[in-house]
Amino acid sequence: MINQDFSNQNLRGHSFKGQNLEGANFSHADIRGANFTNAYLRGANFSYAKAGLQKRWLVTLTCISWIIAAFSGFFSGFFVYLISAQINDGNDIRVLVGWFTLIVIIIFSIFIIREGLTEASALALVVVLVLNQIFA
Structure with a gap:
């Protein structure tokens, strides 16, 4: 050789x-x-x-990461606002829905950390389909 x-x-x-x-x-x-x-x-x-990585890929991936982080921060704040508005409302059903939503988000976040995003997405799909059948 x-x-x-x-x-x-x-x-x-x-x-x-x-x-x-x-x-x-x-x-x-x-x-x-x-x-x-x-x-x-x-x-x-x-x-x-x-x-x-070549510099152009490094810059591109960094920009994409910043955009994803910005969207994540915005939607996190938005959902916290929605959940807190439901929990602080005087209506018992809205308070229950708010706490239930908060618990689901916490469980889903723990599942993402432990199992990864792919498995967590599959779990979310199953939960959405089951809830759709229950409330349809």
Whole structure:
């Protein structure tokens, strides 16, 4: 096998998809954004290689994270307002609905933390379908 030498090279965004790179030398190379999917890398040297996301992806993902955080904060505040308005209302049924909603949100949040968002979404779907059948 011929050892391939990629040392000190700029390989940003390069695709090595499915290639045999056994014993390849990537030392001091810039491999940010490179695709090594299904590549054979046994014995490859990545000493001091620069790896990670390209800056444009880092900026994009950071902006998306900020937008999601802003929506999350807004809706959290909005739901707290709605629940507190129901709990502080004099109507017994609204108070009961407010407390029930608060308990469901707490249980759902604990479930998300313990099981992950996918399983929690499945649980939420089942709960919504069951409640739909009960109150339909």
